[in-house]
Amino acid sequence: MAELHVGLGKNSYTILIENGLRHRLPEEIKKIYSGKKIAIITDHNVNAHYGSQLEVGLQAAGYETLVVALPPGEQTKDFQMLPLIYEQLLDFQLNRSELIIALGGGVIGDLAGFAAASFLRGVPFIQIPTSLLAQVDSSIGGKVGVDLARGKNLVGAFNQPKKVFIDPEMLNTLSDHFFRDGLGEVIKYGCIKDAAFFSFLQTLHTREEMMAHIEKILYTCCDIKRRVVEEDEKDTGERMLLNFGHTIAHALETYTNYAKYSHGEAVAIGMVAITRLSEKKGFTKLGTAAAIEAMAKQVGLPTELHMEEIDLDSLLAIMTLDKKNLDDHLKVILLKEIGNSYVQDETIAFFDDLENM
Ligand SMILES: NC(=O)c1ccc[n+]([C@@H]2O[C@H](COP(=O)([O-])OP(=O)(O)OC[C@H]3O[C@@H](n4cnc5c(N)ncnc54)[C@H](O)[C@@H]3O)[C@@H](O)[C@H]2O)c1
Ligand SMILES: O=C(O)C(=O)C[C@@H](O)[C@H](O)[C@H](O)COP(=O)(O)O
Numbered sequence: 458m459a460e461l462h463v464g465l466g467k468n469s470y471t472i473l474i475e476n477g478l479r480h481r482l483p484e485e486i487k488k489i490y491s492g493k494k495i496a497i498i499t500d501h502n503v504n505a506h507y508g509s510q511l512e513v514g515l516q517a518a519g520y521e522t523l524v525v526a527l528p529p530g531e532q533t534k535d536f537q538m539l540p541l542i543y544e545q546l547l548d549f550q551l552n553r554s555e556l557i558i559a560l561g562g563g564v565i566g567d568l569a570g571f572a573a574a575s576f577l578r579g580v581p582f583i584q585i586p587t588s589l590l591a592q593v594d595s596s597i598g599g600k601v602g603v604d605l606a607r608g609k610n611l612v613g614a615f616n617q618p619k620k621v622f623i624d625p626e627m628l629n630t631l632s633d634h635f636f637r638d639g640l641g642e643v644i645k646y647g648c649i650k651d652a653a654f655f656s657f658l659q660t661l662h663t664r665e666e667m668m669a670h671i672e673k674i675l676y677t678c679c680d681i682k683r684r685v686v687e688e689d690e691k692d693t694g695e696r697m698l699l700n701f702g703h704t705i706a707h708a709l710e711t712y713t714n715y716a717k718y719s720h721g722e723a724v725a726i727g728m729v730a731i732t733r734l735s736e737k738k739g740f741t742k743l744g745t746a747a748a749i750e751a752m753a754k755q756v757g758l759p760t761e762l763h764m765e766e767i768d769l770d771s772l773l774a775i776m777t778l779d780k781k782n783l784d785d786h787l788k789v790i791l792l793k794e795i796g797n798s799y800v801q802d803e804t805i806a807f808f809d810d811l812e813n814m
């Protein structure tokens with residue numbers, strides 16, 4: 458069992474990591490919430506595995522519950538989904554002193570977190586992340602939001618959860634595809650902040666090997682994210698490092714209509730591509746892109762951008778919507794070497810060379 462404290466003044470909270478924690482959730486929730494109603498927002502897959510156990514446990518603990526179960530997948534993290542959620546919360550007569558639980562992967566965490574930020578101008582919420590990606594990244598730090606047709610995460614808020622409950626055993630039901638996918642963000646943490654962690658990951662080849670060290674992996678990633686978010690909650694500088702590989706990744710996801718790459722896959726491709734560009738321009742130690750590429754391939758993640766299938770101008774147009782685009786400067790996240798990242802002012806022209814890689 459491990460506990461991490463995210464120190465953000467009045468928005469502080471703890472992250473609890475514990476095998477089997479799902480069986481004790483009602484007891485843990487009782488410690489922090491004494492109201493009457495709880496709305497659980499989840500997706501159909503996660504609901505089938507964990508929804509009824511949580512609901513029954515919460516009812517036995519005296520709470521009145523509502524389960525809002527949505528279709529799985531990125532298409533659900535859409536602006537149009539919000540009114541459907543609000544309607545159900547209104548029918549349930551959830552008030553602003555009551556509680557929303559996000560039970561699921563990053564799609565549910567981002568969507569439910571934004572519903573919680575906006576419904577009645579703000580209802581407290583907690584995160585119970587169930588995918589690897591959500592356990593290492595999206596459940597922490599309070600970035601919540603939805604996609605628009607023109608791009609990822611274009612509407613949202615900073616809304617910190619009251620608590621994050623992580624049960625690593627819940628990963629046992631996750632598909633191989635989404636286990637691999639979460640490793641895209643895991644590798645990112647090594648790249649931006651922790652060369653020793655990156656080297657440790659290089660020693661792991663299979664899901665079984667990863668699971669044998671899952672507590673170390675979860676703790677290391679959550680701890681890096683915690684420290685970065687404490688330094689820069691609102692994403693004005695240091696926090697941008699967490700966006701390594703994401704300018705290209707988000708554009709690629711949008712360009713392919715969320716149908717070709719899941720988020721972690723796109724991040725793997727984005728990290729390799731931007732590091733190749735950066736090496737070519739002399740900002741990054743030679744061999745760094747090859748090391749990231751080898752690491753990603755080792756765990757089965759894609760690494761090639763396949764520009765022959767992409768119209769560069771369309772991709773660049775999507776990239777200009779990146780939220781790191783400020784005052785005519787696009788902030789790009791580069792590595793000096795593995796474990797050492799920084800933010801550099803560039804223009805969109807930085808990416809022109811993508812076609813010649
Ligand atoms: N807010 C942030 O800081 C942040 C950080 C990283 C990524 N994200 C966002 O997170 C999203 C991706 O998250 P994701 O990869 O978790 O996707 P997801 O929520 O779609 O989950 C992936 C799939 O796994 C299933 N699933 C989840 N947990 C399961 C379990 N324990 N057992 C069986 N099936 C399970 C889901 O039903 C889904 O089909 C993207 O929208 C991305 O933009 C947000
Ligand atoms: O928490 C952050 O900050 C991140 O950038 C984490 C990313 O992994 C995540 O994909 C995030 O949702 C991207 O945020 P955005 O600001 O680029 O929409």
Ligand SMILES: [Zn+2]
Binds near residue numbers: 594642703720724
């Ligand atoms: Zn991400």
